[in-house]
Amino acid sequence: xxxxxxxxxxxxxxxxxxxxxxxxxxxxxxxxxxxxxxxxxxxxxxxxxxxxxxxxxxxxxxxxxxxxxxxxxxxxxxxxxxxxxxxxxxxxxxxxxxxxxxxxxxxxxxxxxxxxxxxxxxxxxxxxxxxxxxxxxxxxxxxxxxxxxxxxxxxxxxxxxxxxxxxxxxxxxxxxxxxxxxxxxxxxxxxxxxxxxxxxxxxxxxxxxxxxxxxxxxxxxxxxxxxxxxxxxxxxxxxxxxxxxxxxxxxxxxxxxxxxxxxxxxxxxxxxxxxxxxxxxxxxxxxxxxxxxxxxxxxx
Amino acid sequence: xxxxxxxxxxxxxxxxxxxxxxxxxxxxxxxxxxxxxxxxxxxxxxxxxxxxxxxxxxxxxxxxxxxxxxxxxxxxxxxxxxxxxxxxxxxxxxxxxxxxxxxxxxxxxxxxxxxxxxxxxxxxxxxxxxxxxxxxxxxxxxxxxxxxxxxxxxxxxxxxxxxxxxxxxxxxxxxxxxxxxxxxxxxxxxxxxxxxxxxxxxxxxxxxxxxxxxxxxxxxxxxxxxxxxxxxxxxxxxxxxxxxxxxxxxxxxxxxxxxxxxxxxxxxxxxxxxxxxxxxxxxxxxxxxxxxxxxxxxxxxxxxxxxxxxxxxxxxxxxxxxxxxxxxxxxxxxxxxxxxxxxxxxxxxxxxxxxxxxxxxxxxxxxxxxxxxxxxxxxxxxxxxxxxxxxxxxxxxxxxxxxxxxxxxxxxxxxxxxxxxxxx
Numbered sequence: 001x002x003x004x005x006x007x008x009x010x011x012x013x014x015x016x017x018x019x020x021x022x023x024x025x026x027x028x029x030x031x032x033x034x035x036x037x038x039x040x041x042x043x044x045x046x047x048x049x050x051x052x053x054x055x056x057x058x059x060x061x062x063x064x065x066x067x068x069x070x071x072x073x074x075x076x077x078x079x080x081x082x083x084x085x086x087x088x089x090x091x092x093x094x095x096x097x098x099x100x101x102x103x104x105x106x107x108x109x110x111x112x113x114x115x116x117x118x119x120x121x122x123x124x125x126x127x128x129x130x131x132x133x134x135x136x137x138x139x140x141x142x143x144x145x146x147x148x149x150x151x152x153x154x155x156x157x158x159x160x161x162x163x164x165x166x167x168x169x170x171x172x173x174x175x176x177x178x179x180x181x182x183x184x185x186x187x188x189x190x191x192x193x194x195x196x197x198x199x200x201x202x203x204x205x206x207x208x209x210x211x212x213x214x215x216x217x218x219x220x221x222x223x224x225x226x227x228x229x230x231x232x233x234x235x236x237x238x239x240x241x242x243x244x245x246x247x248x249x250x251x252x253x254x255x256x257x258x259x260x261x262x263x264x265x266x267x268x269x270x271x272x273x274x275x276x277x278x279x280x281x282x283x284x285x286x287x288x289x290x291x292x293x294x295x296x297x298x299x300x
Numbered sequence: 301x302x303x304x305x306x307x308x309x310x311x312x313x314x315x316x317x318x319x320x321x322x323x324x325x326x327x328x329x330x331x332x333x334x335x336x337x338x339x340x341x342x343x344x345x346x347x348x349x350x351x352x353x354x355x356x357x358x359x360x361x362x363x364x365x366x367x368x369x370x371x372x373x374x375x376x377x378x379x380x381x382x383x384x385x386x387x388x389x390x391x392x393x394x395x396x397x398x399x400x401x402x403x404x405x406x407x408x409x410x411x412x413x414x415x416x417x418x419x420x421x422x423x424x425x426x427x428x429x430x431x432x433x434x435x436x437x438x439x440x441x442x443x444x445x446x447x448x449x450x451x452x453x454x455x456x457x458x459x460x461x462x463x464x465x466x467x468x469x470x471x472x473x474x475x476x477x478x479x480x481x482x483x484x485x486x487x488x489x490x491x492x493x494x495x496x497x498x499x500x501x502x503x504x505x506x507x508x509x510x511x512x513x514x515x516x517x518x519x520x521x522x523x524x525x526x527x528x529x530x531x532x533x534x535x536x537x538x539x540x541x542x543x544x545x546x547x548x549x550x551x552x553x554x555x556x557x558x559x560x561x562x563x564x565x566x567x568x569x570x571x572x573x574x575x576x577x578x579x580x581x582x583x584x585x586x587x588x589x590x591x592x593x594x595x596x597x598x599x600x601x602x603x604x605x606x607x608x609x610x611x612x613x614x615x616x617x618x619x620x621x622x623x624x625x626x627x628x629x630x631x632x633x634x635x636x637x638x639x640x641x642x643x644x645x646x647x648x649x650x651x652x653x654x655x656x657x658x659x660x661x662x663x664x665x666x667x668x669x670x671x672x673x674x675x676x677x678x679x680x681x682x683x684x685x686x687x688x689x690x691x692x693x694x695x696x697x698x699x700x701x702x703x704x705x706x707x708x709x710x711x712x713x714x715x716x717x718x719x720x721x722x723x724x
Contacts, residue, residue: 070521075517080513081517082517098307143520
């Protein structure tokens with residue numbers, strides 16, 4: 001279990017992280033969200049013992065994280081790269097050994113992961129000879145080669161096509177099934193929503209919401225209905241506080257105040273035109289995110 | 301294997317197989333081969349100029365015999381004094397130092413009655429010159445002494461004593477004077493190239509890892525100071541490998557040159573006589589090679605730690621090139637000073653400058669190789685260099701910690717200073 005206990009970090013006059021506490025449990029994916037500049041990367045670097053917190057403590061299985069423990073962690077940085085002209089097998093062996101693996105163990109595990117990622121024909125290649133997607137896969141393998149008990153993924157899906165996004169998601173699910181604690185930082189709400197059990201949204205160095213995603217959704221005061229997009233949605237003006245957000249496939253997401261009865265919305269809509277789709281929904285992660293993170297923050 | 305060793309091994313292997321290193325090493329070997337041919341041509345040319353020799357012999361008949369055998373190649377003047385040992389008579393010495401003769405040759409009988417020689421060149425005699433004279437003397441000894449002895453003593457006669465004593469006090473011995481002329485210059489050049497090239501390699505290696513973002517992957521597993529140590533050790537080992545390869549190539553060439561002398565000697569000898577051992581390779585003082593190694597390591601570590609710190613702060617190659625242009629100045633100054641010091645290694649300016657870190661690796665090496673430098677001076681120079689390396693290492697480690705994950709515009713001096721003082 002990874003615990004951050006009231007961790008703070010500042011750089012000069014800039015407060016990067018303030019009093020952040022979170023818990024990432026084994027066999028679950030923890031989502032770390034927030035606009036650029038909110039403090040996610042600083043948080044990750046403190047977890048990996050690259051930066052020291054000014055106050056508070058980062059603990060793994062109850063002990064403060066140090067050089068020995070962090071060597072067991074796996075880390076896929078947001079901006080990542082390989083030595084362009086060295087064979088990928090040699091580089092993976094190198095990374096495996098840096099994480100304390102024996103050469104034989106690293107080779108065996110590499111073989112197994114290359115099969116899982118469909119890269120067996122690329123064993124002798126150099127990164128310059130690989131497609132971007134395949135390079136990304138190799139980097140992902142580098143992060144999980146040594147069977148880390150904690151895997152930190154910073155924007156793992158960027159650069160992948162939809163097929164490979166599924167490959168990586170499956171790999172993450174397999175790791176979670178095997179007991180790995182995964183900390184995922186991403187701007188891709190769909191993927192976070194799909195994978196994460198717990199989330200934390202950071203905004204301007206502070207956690208604005210933190211906990212089980214299911215709980216957050218259940219206790220959400222606002223209600224949501226997904227309804228067929230009608231040519232004229234102005235009937236919603238009769239319901240104070242209702243806001244509409246056009247969605248995919250001609251279905252609009254309408255946010256209601258707790259006082260509004262969804263059935264009244266349906267009745268008003270049917271009076272205007274044909275309603276093919278109507279659904280009372282939980283808030284999506286995007287709704288939650290947009291509720292907490294104001295547009296002016298995202299510009300930072 | 302420790303983390304630093306894994307990092308160093310990767311650095312070493314990856315660079316060892318790179319095209320740049322292989323081509324550079326080949327070019328270097330080619331240069332050594334070419335140089336040895338040039339020096340062979342040079343000594344052949346030198347042979348076409350006639351050296352004037354004042355000859356002092358043990359008795360008139362032997363002296364005449366020796367003079368006869370030398371006349372083909374040397375302008376010999378027989379001095380009417382009989383020698384009673386290897387010492388050069390004062391009047392002859394005066395004439396040589398005043399430039400009346402290029403050299404004096406004293407032939408004398410040793411304790412066993414065998415002919416022996418002391419050679420006193422006015423300036424210095426290269427190894428080739430000495431070897432050429434030795435060959436001529438061998439013929440002279442055989443002609444002068446053999447008819448008085450039976451042929452079984454020929455082996456002993458051939459191993460006659462031949463000592464070169466330099467009359468110029470600047471050089472310790474003639475062998476070192478010969479070395480001073482060509483080899484020191486060559487070694488100095490090697491030192492200069494190695495320090496500059498491998499120092500810059502460290503800087504560009506750091507920036508490369510930053511710009512292709514491998515650094516991000518590694519920083520998750522290792523500490524910045526381990527990265528620094530691994531990089532410098534790996535590149536240092538690579539530099540030593542290259543120097544060792546060059547040394548082997550030079551050794552092979554010296555051996556070939558030695559063999560060449562030996563075979564030409566053999567053909568000048570009566571059949572069935574084994575040739576005397578060649579002296580070519582034995583005359584390169586081991587101490588000079590040892591000092592070269594010591595001062596190379598000191599130079600490499602002083603500069604590479606400096607270059608590593610700079611590399612850690614830069615995020616683009618262009619930034620590094622700019623700062624490299626600045627950092628290269630101490631090497632250039634050291635190189636220039638060393639070139640001048642070759643002429644007069646014990647001038648006070650050179651003595652003082654050879655204590656200054658960053659300059660001392662080259663300058664002190666030059667002085668040690670061409671003059672007799674007091675041990676305490678060498679010790680002070682090495683000590684100050686080590687202190688400098690220690691300081692630079694601490695500084696580079698600090699810059700590494702703040703710099704390796706920093707991208708964007710290069711830092712201003714003020715920002716660097718702030719970063720250095722900030723706790724990490």
